[in-house]
Amino acid sequence: MSVFVDPGRVPEWYARLEMERQGMHVPSKVMMLDDVDYKMLAEDAKGGSIEKKLDGSGRWCRKCVKVKPDRTHHCRVCNRCVLKMDHHCPWINNCVGYYNYKYFYLFISYGVLILLWVSASSFVNFLRSVASPDVLDFGSDSFLIASCWLYASLFSVALGGFQTFHTCLLLKNFTTIELVEKKGQTNGNHHCYVHPYDRTVVQNVEDALGSIHALWFIPTRIGIRGNGVRYMPSEEYLAETRWRERKLAVGTTKEYGTGRGASL
Numbered sequence: 001m002s003v004f005v006d007p008g009r010v011p012e013w014y015a016r017l018e019m020e021r022q023g024m025h026v027p028s029k030v031m032m033l034d035d036v037d038y039k040m041l042a043e044d045a046k047g048g049s050i051e052k053k054l055d056g057s058g059r060w061c062r063k064c065v066k067v068k069p070d071r072t073h074h075c076r077v078c079n080r081c082v083l084k085m086d087h088h089c090p091w092i093n094n095c096v097g098y099y100n101y102k103y104f105y106l107f108i109s110y111g112v113l114i115l116l117w118v119s120a121s122s123f124v125n126f127l128r129s130v131a132s133p134d135v136l137d138f139g140s141d142s143f144l145i146a147s148c149w150l151y152a153s154l155f156s157v158a159l160g161g162f163q164t165f166h167t168c169l170l171l172k173n174f175t176t177i178e179l180v181e182k183k184g185q186t187n188g189n190h191h192c193y194v195h196p197y198d199r200t201v202v203q204n205v206e207d208a209l210g211s212i213h214a215l216w217f218i219p220t221r222i223g224i225r226g227n228g229v230r231y232m233p234s235e236e237y238l239a240e241t242r243w244r245e246r247k248l249a250v251g252t253t254k255e256y257g258t259g260r261g262a263s264l
Contacts, residue, residue, distance in 0.1 A: 007097025008083030069229035083228035098228040115156035173204040
């Protein structure tokens with residue numbers, strides 16, 4: 001499923017909505033502003049983007065010539081923007097993004113479980129094969145059993161580390177790109193970076209695997225909320241944002257008062 005499911009494209013309605021917000025009126029043949037569907041989608045995505053450029057303007061992809069929603073990045077391999085892009089995986093020949101991340105996570109999880117089962121169930125046969133005198137004879141049963149066990153065990157360690165890494169990302173609601181780009185950053189005055197989308201552990205898992213806990217390890221998107229362009233910010237991030245806004249307002253007031261006193 002992670003191979004065949006599209007990870008997510010920037011919807012035409014969202015691109016038009018954000019361009020309207022930024023004052024760029026571009027006619028669209030897909031959906032008009034008076035359409036009922038457009039108004040419903042606009043209501044669903046109201047509030048604007050969380051992520052901004054340094055000058056405060058919205059994010060824009062110069063290669064796709066489109067606005068970029070939160071957590072969206074341009075993949076140079078697929079040559080397009082991908083919603084909630086995690087990375088481009090050469091093993092599945094596809095990007096891992098909003099619509100196929102659950103399938104990808106279950107794929108590597110199932111792989112680790114199968115490899116561990118193979119290693120555990122064939123351990124006794126492995127010991128017998130190692131003790132066999134023909135274990136070094138290429139093509140013998142003992143050689144093949146020992147080789148398969150070593151392959152399964154070593155690959156389970158490698159894939160297990162990768163799966164553990166993605167489990168940590170999932171619990172903190174990070175993507176690989178966000179971890180590389182933003183982890184350890186400061187928000188001014190040496191304040192540690194507050195990830196906008198890191199809420200509670202259960203909410204973070206529900207964002208990726210769905211709100212129906214019984215279906216977390218079933219390859220289906222039933223119960224997954226959202227549309228891939230808007231994400232609920234954490235309370236900690238909202239508090240940090242309000243604090244920065246108050247500090248900015250106080251600084252602006254002081255600067256205005258100092259300037260006014262000097263002019264008098």
